[in-house]
Amino acid sequence: MTVPLRKLLTSFVLMLVVTLPAAAQFGQPQSSKSVFPPQDLADMKRLQQAALSDDYAWNQLAHLTDNIGPRPTGSAQAQAAAEYVAAEMRKLGLEVQLEKCTVPHWVRGRETGELVEFPGMAPGTAQKIVLTALGNSVATPPEGITADVIAVRNMEELQALGREKVQGRIVVFNYPYDEQLAQQGMAGPAYGQSVVYRVAGASMAARLGAVAALNRSAGGADYRLPHTGMMQYADGVNKVPAGSIAAEDAALVDRLARQGRVRMHLVLTPQTLEPATGYNVIADLKGSEHPEQVVIVSGHLDSWDLGTGAIDDGAGVVVSMETVKAIKQLGLVPKRTIRFIAWMDEELAGSGGKQYDADHANDMANQFAAIETDLGAGHAVGINANGPAELQALLRPIGNLLASQGASLIQAGGGGSDIGPLMQKGVPGFSPIQDVRTYFHYHHTAADTLDKVNPQFLRENSAVIAVLAYALATVPQDLPHNPAGPVRE
Amino acid sequence: MTVPLRKLLTSFVLMLVVTLPAAAQFGQPQSSKSVFPPQDLADMKRLQQAALSDDYAWNQLAHLTDNIGPRPTGSAQAQAAAEYVAAEMRKLGLEVQLEKCTVPHWVRGRETGELVEFPGMAPGTAQKIVLTALGNSVATPPEGITADVIAVRNMEELQALGREKVQGRIVVFNYPYDEQLAQQGMAGPAYGQSVVYRVAGASMAARLGAVAALNRSAGGADYRLPHTGMMQYADGVNKVPAGSIAAEDAALVDRLARQGRVRMHLVLTPQTLEPATGYNVIADLKGSEHPEQVVIVSGHLDSWDLGTGAIDDGAGVVVSMETVKAIKQLGLVPKRTIRFIAWMDEELAGSGGKQYDADHANDMANQFAAIETDLGAGHAVGINANGPAELQALLRPIGNLLASQGASLIQAGGGGSDIGPLMQKGVPGFSPIQDVRTYFHYHHTAADTLDKVNPQFLRENSAVIAVLAYALATVPQDLPHNPAGPVRE
Numbered sequence: 001m002t003v004p005l006r007k008l009l010t011s012f013v014l015m016l017v018v019t020l021p022a023a024a025q026f027g028q029p030q031s032s033k034s035v036f037p038p039q040d041l042a043d044m045k046r047l048q049q050a051a052l053s054d055d056y057a058w059n060q061l062a063h064l065t066d067n068i069g070p071r072p073t074g075s076a077q078a079q080a081a082a083e084y085v086a087a088e089m090r091k092l093g094l095e096v097q098l099e100k101c102t103v104p105h106w107v108r109g110r111e112t113g114e115l116v117e118f119p120g121m122a123p124g125t126a127q128k129i130v131l132t133a134l135g136n137s138v139a140t141p142p143e144g145i146t147a148d149v150i151a152v153r154n155m156e157e158l159q160a161l162g163r164e165k166v167q168g169r170i171v172v173f174n175y176p177y178d179e180q181l182a183q184q185g186m187a188g189p190a191y192g193q194s195v196v197y198r199v200a201g202a203s204m205a206a207r208l209g210a211v212a213a214l215n216r217s218a219g220g221a222d223y224r225l226p227h228t229g230m231m232q233y234a235d236g237v238n239k240v241p242a243g244s245i246a247a248e249d250a251a252l253v254d255r256l257a258r259q260g261r262v263r264m265h266l267v268l269t270p271q272t273l274e275p276a277t278g279y280n281v282i283a284d285l286k287g288s289e290h291p292e293q294v295v296i297v298s299g300h301l302d303s304w305d306l307g308t309g310a311i312d313d314g315a316g317v318v319v320s321m322e323t324v325k326a327i328k329q330l331g332l333v334p335k336r337t338i339r340f341i342a343w344m345d346e347e348l349a350g351s352g353g354k355q356y357d358a359d360h361a362n363d364m365a366n367q368f369a370a371i372e373t374d375l376g377a378g379h380a381v382g383i384n385a386n387g388p389a390e391l392q393a394l395l396r397p398i399g400n401l402l403a404s405q406g407a408s409l410i411q412a413g414g415g416g417s418d419i420g421p422l423m424q425k426g427v428p429g430f431s432p433i434q435d436v437r438t439y440f441h442y443h444h445t446a447a448d449t450l451d452k453v454n455p456q457f458l459r460e461n462s463a464v465i466a467v468l469a470y471a472l473a474t475v476p477q478d479l480p481h482n483p484a485g486p487v488r489e
Numbered sequence: 490m491t492v493p494l495r496k497l498l499t500s501f502v503l504m505l506v507v508t509l510p511a512a513a514q515f516g517q518p519q520s521s522k523s524v525f526p527p528q529d530l531a532d533m534k535r536l537q538q539a540a541l542s543d544d545y546a547w548n549q550l551a552h553l554t555d556n557i558g559p560r561p562t563g564s565a566q567a568q569a570a571a572e573y574v575a576a577e578m579r580k581l582g583l584e585v586q587l588e589k590c591t592v593p594h595w596v597r598g599r600e601t602g603e604l605v606e607f608p609g610m611a612p613g614t615a616q617k618i619v620l621t622a623l624g625n626s627v628a629t630p631p632e633g634i635t636a637d638v639i640a641v642r643n644m645e646e647l648q649a650l651g652r653e654k655v656q657g658r659i660v661v662f663n664y665p666y667d668e669q670l671a672q673q674g675m676a677g678p679a680y681g682q683s684v685v686y687r688v689a690g691a692s693m694a695a696r697l698g699a700v701a702a703l704n705r706s707a708g709g710a711d712y713r714l715p716h717t718g719m720m721q722y723a724d725g726v727n728k729v730p731a732g733s734i735a736a737e738d739a740a741l742v743d744r745l746a747r748q749g750r751v752r753m754h755l756v757l758t759p760q761t762l763e764p765a766t767g768y769n770v771i772a773d774l775k776g777s778e779h780p781e782q783v784v785i786v787s788g789h790l791d792s793w794d795l796g797t798g799a800i801d802d803g804a805g806v807v808v809s810m811e812t813v814k815a816i817k818q819l820g821l822v823p824k825r826t827i828r829f830i831a832w833m834d835e836e837l838a839g840s841g842g843k844q845y846d847a848d849h850a851n852d853m854a855n856q857f858a859a860i861e862t863d864l865g866a867g868h869a870v871g872i873n874a875n876g877p878a879e880l881q882a883l884l885r886p887i888g889n890l891l892a893s894q895g896a897s898l899i900q901a902g903g904g905g906s907d908i909g910p911l912m913q914k915g916v917p918g919f920s921p922i923q924d925v926r927t928y929f930h931y932h933h934t935a936a937d938t939l940d941k942v943n944p945q946f947l948r949e950n951s952a953v954i955a956v957l958a959y960a961l962a963t964v965p966q967d968l969p970h971n972p973a974g975p976v977r978e
Contacts, residue, residue, distance in 0.1 A: 066744055067609030069616045080611030120556030122569030127558045127797075130935060223712035224796070224936040248938045255555055307713070308616075446619060447713040449737040 034397040040474050043332055044401055044467045050326045051463035052405065057322035058455050060088065061315065064301075065308035065450045072305040073345040074105030074276035081301050082279045085342050088321065089283035092328050094340065096283045101355035103278035103345040106135050108305055109269030111243065113214075116146060117263035118256045126265075127252070131214060131245040132226040132306065133268045134198060135348050138239045140212070144267035145170075145241075147211050151254040151262075155197075155204050167209030170264050172216075173197040174254040176247065177440065179220040187220075187436045194218040195229070202242035203234035212241045212266055216250035221441040224248050228304050229444045230348055241268045278302070278344035280352045285324050287336040287473060294339040296370040297323050297469040300346035300418055307448030311439065315453055315461070316373035316416075317342045322462035323469050334473035336368055343418040346374070350417060357421035364425055369472045369479060371430040372416025373465060376443075377453045378435035380407045380460040383468055384414020386429040390480035398471045407464050409433050428479050430472070432464050523886040529963045532821055533890055533956045539815045540952035541894065546811035547944050549577065550804065553790075554797035554939045561794040562834040563594030563765035570790050571768045574831050577810065578772035581817050583829065585772045590844035592767035592834040595624050597794055598758030600732065602703075604742070605635060608749035615754075616741070620703060620734040621715035621795065622757045623687060624837050627728045629701070633756035634659075634730075636700050640743040640751075644686075644693050656698030659753050661705075662686040663743040665736065666929065668709040676709075676925045683707040684718070691731035692723035701730045701755055705739035710930040713737050717793050718933045719837055730757045767791075767833035769841045774813050776825040776962060783828040785859040786812050786958040789835035789907055796937030800928065804942055804950070805862035805905075806831045808921075811951035812958050823962035825857055832907040835863070839906060846910035853914050858961040858968060860919040861905025862954060865932075866942045867924035869896045869949045872957055873903020875918040879969035887960045896953050898922050917968050919961070921953045 034041070051057075064071070064081055071078040082098065089096045113129030115121075150169040152158045158171065175197050181190040197204075197215035205213035217227035224246040231242045243266070245253075256262050281301065287293065299316020303309020324340045344352035360367060382399060385391045392410045399410040415429030423429040435457075442448045472479070523530070540546075553560070553570060560567040571587065578585045602618030604610075639658040641647045647660065664686050670679040686693075686704035694702035706716035713735040720731045732755070734742075745751045770790065776782065788805020792798020813829045833841035849856060871888060874880045881899045888899040904918030912918040924946075931937045961968070 062744070063609065066741055067607070067748075068611060069614060076611050076613045080614070118556070120552065122557060122565050124565045125558065125569070221712055222936065222940065223710055223714050223930075224934070224938065225712050225714075248936065248940055251940060252555055252938070255551070259556075441712075445713070447711065447737065449713065449741070451711065451737055451740060 035394060035475060035477055036397050036471065037476070041397065041401060044470055046330055047326055047332065047466050047470055048401065048405070048463045050330055051322055051466045052459050054322060054326060054459065054462070056325050057318040057458050057462045060318040060321050061310060061453060061458065062450055064314045064317065065310045069308050070305045071301060071303045071309055073103045073278060073302045073348045074273070078278060078302050078344065082281050082342065082344065085281045085301065085317065085321070089281065089340060092325055094283035094285055094324060096281065099280040099282055099355060099359060101278050101280065101344060101351045102275045103351045104349050105273040105276040106348060107271050107273060108133055109139065109271060110267055112267045113245065114265045115253070115256070115262060116265050117261060119260035129245055129249045129253070129264065130224050130226055131243045131249065132228045133270045134228060134231040134242045134244055136231050137242040137268060137270055139269045139271065140241045140267055142269060144265050145211060146263060146265045149253055149257055149262040149264050151257040158204060158208065163208045166205065169210050170212045170214065170266060171205035171210045172214045172245065172250055172253045173201050174216050174250040176216060177218055177220050182220050182440060183437055185437065187440050191218055191440050198229050198244055199231055200234065202231055202240050203237045206237040206240045210240060214243050214245045216247055217244045219440045219443060219445065222247060225445045225447060227444045228306055241266070243268055278351060280344050280356055281342040283324065283340040285327060285334065285338040288333045289335040291337050293336040293366050293368040295336055295368050295469055295473045296339050296341055296419065297465060298341040298343055298370070298372045298418060299374060300343040300352070302345050302347055304347060304444050306444070306446040308450065309448060310450045310453050311376035311448050312443050313346065313374045315377035315458060319373050319377070319458065319462040319465045323466040326466050327470060332470065334470055336473040338469050338473050346418050353418035353421055364427070367422055367427045369428050369430060370419040370422050371465060371469060372419045373432055373461065374416045375434055375436050376439045377458045377461050378439060379457050380432050380434050380464045382407050382409025382411065382433040383464065384411050384431045384433050386413060386415045386423060388480050391428060394475070394480065398467060402464060402467060405460055405463060407460065426481050428481065430468060432461055434461065524883060524964060524966055525886050525960065526965070530886065530890060533959055535819055536815055536821065536955050536959055537890065537894070537952045539819055540811055540955045541948050543811060543815060543948065545814050546807040546947050546951045549807040549810050550799060550942060550947065551939055553803045553806065554799045558797050559794045560790060560792045560798055562592045562767060562791045562837045563762070567767060567791050567833065571770050571831065571833065574770045574790065574806065574810070578770065578829060581814055583772040583774055583813060585770065588769040588771055588844060588848060590767050590769065590833060590840045591764045592840045593838050594762040594765040595837060596760050596762060597622055598628065598760060599756055601756045602734065603754045604745070604751060605754050606750060606752035607745045618734055618738045618742070618753065619713050619715055620732045620738065621717045622759045623717060623720040623731045623733055625720050626731040626757060626759055628758045628760065629730045629756055631758060633754050634700060635752060635754045638742055638746055638751040638753050640746040647693060647697065652697045655694065658699050659701045659703065659755060660694035660699045661703045661734065661739055661742045662690045663705050663739040665705060666707055666709050671709050671929060672926055674926065676929050680707055680929050687718050687733055688720055689723065691720055691729050692726045695726040695729045699729060703732045703734045705736055706733045708929045708932060708934065711736060714934045714936060716933045717795055730755070732757055767840060769833050769845055770831040772813065772829040774816060774823065774827040777822045778824040780826050781855050782825040782857040783855060784825055784857050784958055784962045785828045785830055785908065786954060787830040787832060787859070787861045787907060788863060789832040789841070791834050791836055793836060793933050795933070795935040797939065798937060799939045799942050800865035800937050801932050802835065802863045804866035804947060808862050808866070808947065808951040808954045812955040815955050816959060821959065823959055825962040827958050827962050835907050842907035842910055853916070856911055856916045858917050858919060859908035859911050860954060860958060861908045862921055862950065863905045864923055864925050865928045866947045866950050867928060868946050869921045869923050869953045871896050871898025871900065871922040872953065873900050873920045873922050875902060875904045875912060877969050880917060883964070883969065884960070887956060891953060891956060894949055894952060896949065915970050917970065919957060921950055923950065
């Protein structure tokens with residue numbers, strides 16, 4: 001798929017705004033007239049306690065990450081994970097279907113970088129550059145390319161250099177992830193600012209004749225860790241190889257290039273194979289009064305290939321699994337159907353979310369609400385409810401109920417990219433509000449592994465999602481909708 | 490060189506005790522009768538201020554790490570660094586000699602690990618294991634080895650398994666670095682406990698018939714970062730390939746191996762080449778009254794190959810360079826000779842330190858004092874003085890002088906491994922006391938790069954070392970010696 005650069009940037013930034021939570025606003029438990037009957041609230045309290053004391057989610061996460069491993073779209077592991085989760089849902093007695101979708105199949109190859117000429121270099125030496133290819137990137141020739149390097153801080157600096165100085169060069173975008181911003185609770189904006197160069201850097205560089213583009217990794221860790229992720233080529237530009245280099249290496253290249261000539265040997269040999277078949281795993285816990293109305297509770301099953309996808313997004317899948325498991329175990333029956341979904345291909349093309357949207361185009365009125373957890377499993381502090389002020393007011397009693405675990409906030413915003421197509425059609429979207437200060441340290445890296453999830457925080461998230469899902473599936477009225485579509489702060 | 494395992498462990502632990510600082514003890518600026526004349530103290534105050542406001546050390550560190558890069562023993566970069574530092578010292582007007590030594594020449598090859606069988610594994614998949622070869626390790630065959638894996642928490646667990654269960658296996662030592670201990674200021678003991686498995690794990694495993702040994706990385710970072718370092722083979726054991734695996738991977742293997750059979754494909758192809766020639770860079774700033782007496786101020790110039798050796802030990806070299814530069818620039822002339830030394834081969838065999846000791850065997854009485862900085866450039870809080878209580882008392886006025894920068898502590902202990910042979914002969918050894926809480930996050934990893942050094946903290950360390958060196962070179966009496974050799978807490 002190719003898209004115009006402007007559109008690519010616009011849609012990507014919009015997606016970020018929709019899916020990333022805003023910084024915490026002032027919000028306290030408040031008393032208000034509750035639409036939730038006392039018995040339902042009592043059931044939710046039991047559900048919260050059950051989720052807070054269960055290790056089912058953790059055990060599922062361990063299986064997905066340790067025993068299955070990385071689950072990139074199109075891979076045997078992604079397929080194995082879909083079959084595994086489907087079987088687990090059947091064990092719980094849910095009605096399971098595998099929703100087929102066609103997914104891109106991009107596979108990583110060799111990837112090395114080396115500075116073979118730079119100021120002061122001792123004869124016969126070189127400096128290694130730590131990097132990784134970006135999803136969708138084309139390859140260099142097998143033997144790699146060797147070219148002069150231009151380092152810029154941002155796209156304005158690149159534009160100012162112009163075609164003459166960029167042509168034939170490898171462009172390094174040394175735009176830093178703003179860790180200070182992230183530590184102030186604004187990891188989303190910090191990521192949004194820097195990830196632009198990952199998604200669109202190659203197109204910016206290729207427009208001026210560059211032969212490859214490398215972006216400084218969009219993340220806050222300082223452990224020489226490259227962050228992979230999806231990139232896209234804009235229409236009409238030469239497709240050049242695109243990679244992400246560790247923050248340290250971006251800074252090194254920048255410092256050296258300001259001293260004199262720097263040449264890099266770059267090898268990236270990923271392949272885009274024939275599209276593959278993937279599956280959304282859909283499991284219904286049938287509602288008693290309005291079984292046709294569904295409340296989606298979801299995470300995405302595919303992951304990047306460098307780590308084992310614990311925070312992105314094994315955690316989102318397993319808190320959703322815990323939700324239906326805990327409801328089932330307590331013998332609760334929601335009025336509406338709670339639909340567990342483990343989405344396929346969030347990372348590369350969003351095929352799973354788009355497929356569901358297409359398959360349910362004629363059934364959109366019954367998509368009552370959609371929850372997605374896709375920002376890890378940091379300490380949960382509340383609920384993002386993407387809709388008008390009345391929607392947040394409606395959920396106030398749920399915030400009050402969750403106050404005992406420190407999760408009382410109810411805010412506008414949130415959602416997730418797999419439920420994005422539904423939200424665009426007016427389906428209210430929800431996500432947990434979490435501590436994401438270190439999320440982008442690990443996200444899309446080799447270090448996204450089981451140990452990055454704190455079992456207690458995982459249970460907290462399960463409790464928030466279970467209570468929220470049950471509340472949405474039992475609330476005795478329709479949800480306030482935003483007629484203009486989802487809230488965009 | 491082979492050594493008995495017991496001796497290997499004993500000497501290694503002793504080295505750690507000698508060179509790693511103890512936890513900070515209570516210590517405050519105190520008034521005492523000073524042996525330092527007021528004019529000398531005034532000169533030291535000027536020296537402190539000069540070092541605190543100079544960027545010479547930083548610029549030298551940038552050159553060593555960016556423009557020369559990793560400097561493993563025996564490499565072209567190590568040679569280039571020695572020539573560069575010698576030239577810089579000549580620029581300052583110092584008398585320079587290159588002291589030749591024979592160094593081992595071990596070079597890294599390919600290194601990959603993969604779990605090719607484990608419980609729950611999907612057909613056609615594998616789990617990648619992040620690892621790196623250890624210095625001195627022998628290689629696997631080029632195509633690697635594939636063997637069952639045994640995971641143990643410590644050497645007692647290994648012994649309990651016995652030969653029958655270890656024979657033919659790859660042993661993974663999942664002994665964790667105690668990060669909590671490190672954060673309490675006891676990074677040295679935390680490192681000491683875990684590094685035993687890096688140094689001697691292969692011998693422990695080979696004694697029971699193992700075919701390879703992998704230790705959980707001796708460091709506190711959780712970014713899937715393997716920590717290399719020196720290992721040694723004990724006498725009489727089969728030399729098996731030895732590597733260090735990331736903490737996450739050690740934990741993964743441990744969890745999987747407790748569930749069932751785990752097989753690993755391991756490729757490590759390092760080579761031990763013919764010994765090479767290396768050089769200690771020695772530069773004398775001649776003393777006015779006792780030029781024959783020398784105060785050594787030093788760091789080691791070689792580094793590991795994964796990173797660029799900024800904290801280990803570019804920092805130690807450049808604070809020592811700053812010391813002679815600042816003294817020279819202020820026109821100060823010490824009574825004794827201040828001898829800058831950039832040691833070669835601290836990391837693999839300690840050849841440089843041993844060579845100096847051998848070359849000066851008949852001149853030991855003139856080795857007045859020796860300073861080594863080799864624990865990075867964290868915030869400096871004082872001075873380790875390895876000798877009797879009278880030695881620390883003598884330095885009290887220096888601690889008082891440094892109190893203005895928060896570096897007033899004077900403690901027993903410290904030193905460094907390159908000056909270890911001198912200290913063994915009774916030469917008083919000194920080192921800065923620093924904040925080392927995060928030192929072992931980066932040490933011996935790819936992430937030991939320039940950005941890990943804080944310019945302000947580097948200046949602080951330069952000031953401490955410059956003042957200490959000048960104080961030792963002007964103190965109007967001999968130093969109190971510990972007749973039994975260096976202090977071992």
